Amino acid sequence: MRKAATATVPGPIDHNEPHGFDIIDQATQSIIAYEADGTVRTWNPASTLLYGWPASTAVGHRLDPLALRDWIDWDEIGDQDEWSGTTSRRRMDGLFMDVPIRLIRRSGADGKTIGFVEFGPVPALDDRSLVDPDATRDAPTEVQPGAVARERGVFKRLLEHMPVPLWQVDARSPGHAFEALRDQGVTDIEAYLAEHPKFVEFACNTVVVTDVNRAAITLLGGTEAQFLNPVRYIFEATPNAAARVTAAHYNGKCNHAEEIRINTFDGRTLDVLFLITFPQPPEDMKTTFITMIDITDQIRAETELRQLQADFAHAARISTLGEMVATIAHEVKQPLTAIVANGGASMRWLSRGGALDRVADRIERIIESAEHANEIILRIQRMAANREPAWTNLDMNDVVREALRFMQRESREKRIRIGTHLDPDLPTINGDRVQLHQLLINLLVNSFQAIDAGAGDERWVDIHSGCSPGWVELAVTDSGPGIAAEHIDKVFKGFFTTKETGMGIGLAICQSIVGKHGGSIAIENLDGGGAAVRVKLPLSRVTPQTRWPSQV
Template sequence: MATVMTQKNEAPPQPDLAALLDLSHDTIFIRDGATGAISYWNAGAARVYGWEAADLAAPGGYGRLQSRCDVPEETVLEELVRTGHWQGGITRTARDGSEIIVSARWAARLRPDGSLGEIVETARDVTVKAVAAEELRRSEYRYQNMFRAMAVSFWELDFSGVKGLLREWRDMGVEDFSAFFAADPDAVRRVMGATRIVDVNEKTLLLFGAADRAELGDTVERFWPRDSEAVFAASVVAAISGKSNFEAETKMLTVDGREVEILFTCSFPPECMGRGNVLVGVLDISGRVRAQEEVQRVQAELAHAARVATLGELAASIAHEVNQPLAAIVNFGEAAKRWLNRPEPDMAEAAAAIERMIGDSRRASDIIGRIRAMATKSVPKPTLFHPCEAVKEAVQLVRHDMQARGVALSIAEVEAVPRVRADRIQIQQVAVNLIVNAVQAMAQVPEDRRALVIRTGLAGDNMVRIEVQDSGPGIDPVVADRLFTAFASTKDSGMGMGLSISRSIVEAHGGTICGRGNEAAPGATFSFTLPVAEMTADDAAGACTAAA
């Protein structure tokens, strides 16, 4: 380290004070309190305001800065005279016309007559900080206005208490919180109990039936029924997984215990999550849910009416299907009687005949059961089943009609298909409708050309496809664009509801339905898809094929 040595009794060199002050990032200047002439102006002031010292040296030079203090000027002058000091915010106009905001400190020297002499100012440019603070204030003002005035229930929640629980569980080795919450519902209730309510808007009080904020309580736990725990757990997992938001439809409880259908949304901005704050929006969708339920009820009524009408059209075919096992029962009964009336009764043959009677009785019962199921008006009940089985059951209802019209049926063996989760009767209804339409369409072609092919197989995106292909005249271009629209029909006596209802049924199950003309041969192909249910080992072992 270098050391500057001086001769004994020699005075150290005096630093250049003005040069030292020019090194400061702050603005420093001295002005005359009476004339406004600026006698000292450092480099920092020149850099911030754009004025040079010579521009402000004359009387009135200070006025060129157009200074506006954040308190009245009289207050500033009174404090300077009384204490010799003042500090506060000042907005000034720079040489280029821009506004500069500084945090300033003044020190004044008074003249013998008590008037202001020189005033020394040191200040720091806080323009960026002040603008940011003002923007933040305006943003918070806008946020508060939206928070209070929106017709959506808003909750500001404190998530910080949950962090401790999550830390505790991580220390215990928990890594997959989705599985953890699914296995331990009580853990979800603990998280709810640790999620504190910071603030709510007026819409929240109205929706949840609270007279004031205090009636809501401290935490959100009381508002979540057991059936909705999975949605709350999923929102927590979304938050800790770094997602920006979460949305789901669920139910919440009001103060008096009523269930409300709601759309639950959460926002997880990083700057708020760092403080543990979460903003939740709750939209009442009870009206929409009721409307959807009413639409579903009307669709179910139409589907039922269409099933009954279809059964009426197939009355002869159904009668034939029922008569066959009944006639067989009579024949086997008479045979058993003859075996028993012989001089030496043949018990083995009689027993065999009786077994066949029982088999045909069950067959007749099954046919009647399928007919009764289609005729019964009931709420749709999704179950797991193999779609090819539903197709075969549909074929049984129309087999006699096909035979009477000379239609050659082929159920193509394409590939094994897994189970679907749907209402079996409604899927049968769609299949019956497509088959009946195909059979009726082929009435216009010679009997030796009437061929019906039914295929079941896998489609893309985990879907099962059922196709019904006929050899009829194809699709009339007049109605091609309106095939699945209500009241569009090519039949003289048709109402045009069958395909429309089929479309509603298929789409309600998450599938699609379409029709097209055959490319390489006459006729048309109608097909619909259904989502595959989650595969299990039993599904893989018992997947049905399309073979009949």
């Protein structure tokens, strides 16, 4: 049993989706999706083959009555985000079997559990009960070869008519090469493959497609003969994916999933969700399955949505700058006034033949003031620019300090004290500085407005930074009146506001920015008044590969 970091799993499943985006239903290993209370939400065909229970019996029900015991020991799992172990399950034929499973908790943006996904084994092709569970009741001890052949034929027909594209692959060749690498003591396969790219080429040239179904041919076009070749054509558009798949195989993963691009045989390029399931001893080692789900329309929609959100956030930044024009003018005026004063003093000293060291001192002040003015202008330019996100490693404490400099005069005019409690050992994160700067500005503006709307004498905002394994955490708390109970679930919705002059986009943009960084944001009322917004940001950037991690 082990505790692991929160894993990313597929989002809400739509059984009415005509393109079959539900990879859980189509996977070759047993995969079961549960609601938070243990009710089965999805039961894929491999689960039927493994346990015998049809989906119509399992979906919409808890399985404890069928199992005559706890189907899952929820007490043992507790609050773990990921649990692996072996559990005893009752099949439809009444027999019990020990099943190795991996259970992943799915959480919403507020951190609450919304369900679980269970990964089980790939059903053995020569297990008679997988095709006809009733046959095991009176089955002879020895399995007749003809029966096994018939069952293999049934399984092949099942794959042929599945609506999801499937490739059957013989991946034994790199498996033999893996044994030689292990004998050599290779443990960091990713580093080895980076230094020896020829090994990945070897794998792509020796792993051969042995069969495909109709849906695969429909997806990529072409003829069946074009498919039955080494798998290198699968990775032509995303060559780095081949190394990741090879590493997953070497590391003993049961499967690997990620988003890749693939060139079709008729000249198109598709975005697909790629899933490969690796056989594990004592399974048939010559049979590996590849599944692909066409997500081209989904990726296009996500790209358009991201652009819309970027335009939305840009408009909000311009709006914020407009509201703070007086503050900006005052910030720029100070260094410019100093430049004029020091320049005039220098000219007077020179006209009177004054000491050059006094003039040099004034010129140094002019340079400092000019640099200060330039820094202010750069901050405004970054806020106003409409550009693609620039992902860099950055210190969130620096982002907090930059936001405070931007809001310094605003806080003085409103008589709001800002306190900081920043962790000096905060690790860096991978993110976009402008977006995260806007996140802090929006949270501070929201707190300032809340304090102005309250009637309390205390006027303060506190900013805390800290970290937990894999995460950087921020909290912005204020002495405002807090949030009405009927509004607290609506504050992150676009255009929801309780202010007469508000647009209701500040916190919605905050949620969008945090979501782009793979984090979470939540708001709560404080005991005694005020509110706290808590943000969690991952240390590493969320990518299509980390959205669909390999399953162990």
